[in-house]
Amino acid sequence: MTKLIVYGTPLSTYVRTVRLLLESASLDYTLKGIDIFNGENQSAEYLSKHPFGKVPTLEVDGELLYETTAITEYLNIVFADHKFSPSEPILKARMRQIIGIIDNYLYAPFGTIVIQSLIVPSQGGKTDSDLVQKAVPPVQKSLEAIESVVVSSPYLLGSELSIADFYVIPIFIYLSQTSEFEAITAQTPKLRSWWDKVSQLENVKKVAV
Ligand SMILES: N[C@@H](CCC(=O)N[C@@H](CS)C(=O)NCC(=O)O)C(=O)O
Structure with missing residues (x-):
């Protein structure tokens, strides 16, 4: 039987993306913790798996794969019979477009909001409201x-x-915990009602902890 290992911090949005696919496909996998908060992702051992020191990395029967788009596409084709990508070309292109928007335009400012609004205060620090x-x-x-x-x-x-x-789910898991959530989603009613539904899914609750 194929052995799947995900290396990464459970709190990482990209790790959660991969886990959501694995859970939704009912695949067995092992999550091996790599703590990005204490620099474990920069250890020589982890850099030998992922030279850029990011999470996640997937190991499939000893073969290493990194970059979340590559990992999810591979898992979807090999283990989920393409179930998690639309067959219609325009919808498939929309899927890649959404991933591109997240990777290129959303992730960095989103990270600032999460760090400043959630992580800094949880560690006793003061949020930089300007940021x-x-x-x-x-x-x-x-x-x-x-x-x-x-x-x-x-x-x-x-x-x-x-x-x-x-x-998008891992992004909303964090944004929904911030005081900016109402303002940020004021002009996106479809995403708000989508979030109301998907946040109730068991797999979403499972990866959010
Ligand atoms: N392009 C990468 C991005 C992964 C990424 O940025 N992961 C973040 C956690 S969500 C990370 O590893 N951060 C640690 C760091 O930058 O040191 C992918 O798609 O997998």
Whole structure:
């Protein structure tokens, strides 16, 4: 039987993306903790798996694969019979477009909001409100761009969960815990009602802890 190992911090959005696919496909896997908060991702041992020191890395029967798009596409094709990508070309392109928006435009300002609004205060520090306020508009813009291409009936690209959902869910897991959530999602009602539904899924609750 194929042995799947995910290396990464459970709190990482990209690790959660991969885990959401694995859980939704009912695949057995082992999660091996790599703590990005104490620099374990920069250890020689981890850098030998992922030279850029990011999480996640997937190990499949001894073969190493990194970059979340590559990992999710591979798992979807090999172990899920393409279940998590729409067959219609335009929807498949939308899925890649949403992933591109997250990777290129959303992730950095989103990270600022999460660090400043959630992580800094949880460690006894003081939120830098200026940094948060500067990060809100690009996050809003990215979510509005995603909103404009989703179908949302009930999932982002139609009746089935897709890799696009697995990318956006971890973002919402964090944003929904911030005091900026209402403002950030004020212009994205489809994403709000989508989140109300998907946040109740057992697999989402499982990876969010
Ligand atoms: N392009 C990478 C991005 C992965 C990424 O940025 N992961 C973050 C955690 S969500 C990370 O490893 N951060 C640790 C660091 O930058 O030191 C992918 O798609 O897998």
